[in-house]
Amino acid sequence: MARSPASLAALGVVERRPNPAALVGHMHGVAHPKGDSCYAGIARLGPGEYLWVREGKLEHGCYWRPEPKPLLKPDTLSGYAAAYRSLLTRIIAEYLPAESGITGLTLSGGLDSGSIAAGVSLLGRAHDVQAISYVFQELAEADEEAYLTATAAQTGLHLTKLVADRYWTLSHSAGLETEPADPSVSYYVELWDALFATARQLGIRVLMTGYHGDLLFGDNVFGYPDLLLTGQWRRLLAELQEHRRHSTMSFSRILKLMLLAPILTAYIPLRRWAIREPVPWLRPDLYDVYVELYGRSERSYRLLPGRLHRLLTLRRSMLIVQAEIMSRRAARFGLELRHPLLDHRFTEFALSLPTSATFQAAQRKIVVRAALKDVLPASVVNMRGKIYLGALGHRGLREREQAKVWPLLTNMRSAELGLVDEGRIRQFYADYLAGKHQSTLFWHTLCVEDWLRRYF
Secondary structure, eight states: OOOOHHHHHHTTSSOOOBOHHHHHHHHTTOOOOTTOOSBTTOOOOOTTEEEEEETTEEEEEESOOOOOOOOOSSOSHHHHHHHHHHHHHHHHHHHSOSSTTOEEEEOOSSHHHHHHHHHHHHTTOGGGEEEEEEEOSSOGGGOOHHHHHHHHHHHTOEEEEEEOTTOOTTTTSSSOOOBTTBOOOOTTHHHHHHHHHHHHHTTOOEEEOOTTHHHHHOTTOOSHHHHHHTTOHHHHHHHHHHHHHTOSSOHHHHHIIIIIHHHHHHHSOOOGGGSOOOOTTBOGGGHHHHHHHHSOOOOOSOOOHHHHHHHHHHTOTHHHHHHHHHHHHHHTTTOEEEOGGGSHHHHHHHTTSOGGGTEETTEEOHHHHHHHTTTSOHHHHTOOSOOOOHHHHHIIIIIIOHHHHGGGGSSOHHHHTTSBOHHHHHHHHHHHHTTSOOOOTHHHHHHHHHHHHHHO
């Protein structure tokens, strides 16, 4: 039986000590390095790895990882869309339980969960699946009700709506509830718990999600560098002009962030300017640790910048950590989570696409839109931008739960261990409360602090 590091320490197998390098990663919202855990001296298996014990010997290897793929043929958007649609229905058919009436779907107003709804509908299984969505009556900027209602109606799914305004961050607990194995806690754990409880009340035992769709076909993977380097300059200019019409960014900023920066990052050897800055409260003597473990990118592949960025994006092991956390949480409610878009075949498909099939003129997920334009509502297929739940987090962390945050930023265990500058993170939070910025990146450090206090 697998044991957590905490239980191993209790048995005297190892001395229980935190691993500073891994905690530095957690404070930045990225996964700890391959083969490293949050406990010093305890390794962990990375995504796609295995460990066999045979005749007293350990055998460690990797059975699968995302690798570059040849471009898919035929090289037309209609061809890519047809291939996506075929793959979508094939995979969802495998993920749907044979027994009817026990399956749910967390449905938002976007294309990720919408694509699962579309696949279910194309298979003629809509009557077997119960959609659950959260809606907001007070936080209009986070509400997707019009889009998700249209998706449910057009795909034939029965829809249950959960009013989510009262499930703000930290609303239903005395504080954070980190687990021994990992400091990560979902920013929206209260909302997820309410959704899981609703699913169980409806008799659902298997709950599907659209998790991972953003990184497959969206995210900040831009097509402009690839157009430039392949000589498609007229198309590049037309897309940039279209982007400017739909953006609040200046033309020069679009060029810098979405054209020049990806090229430099892909082809220029590591320079500190190319690395995302660490959180301002990280102790200076840990900056080199941050750079070494989390700032380097793999540049050994001869790929265009967009395709290289997609590959590196899909190798983020934090995806697996987050999926594990969600699954453990759902198990408390007797639910099994299934994430069809996390299937390795979708990853391989995404890596076989040119960036023009995922990003055009400021719009992401082009191939998904093309594949499902006759299944999903036009309002969803053509929607630009994305609706975020940030207002729910701000309601908790800024407006209503300061009394639960400040104690974690006082006499900090992570400061005592030399990880953070307590004064600087307290000032960052104070500036957040004053509305000087909107960043909630301090959440990850709160999780690390809670974890250290509970288990060390």
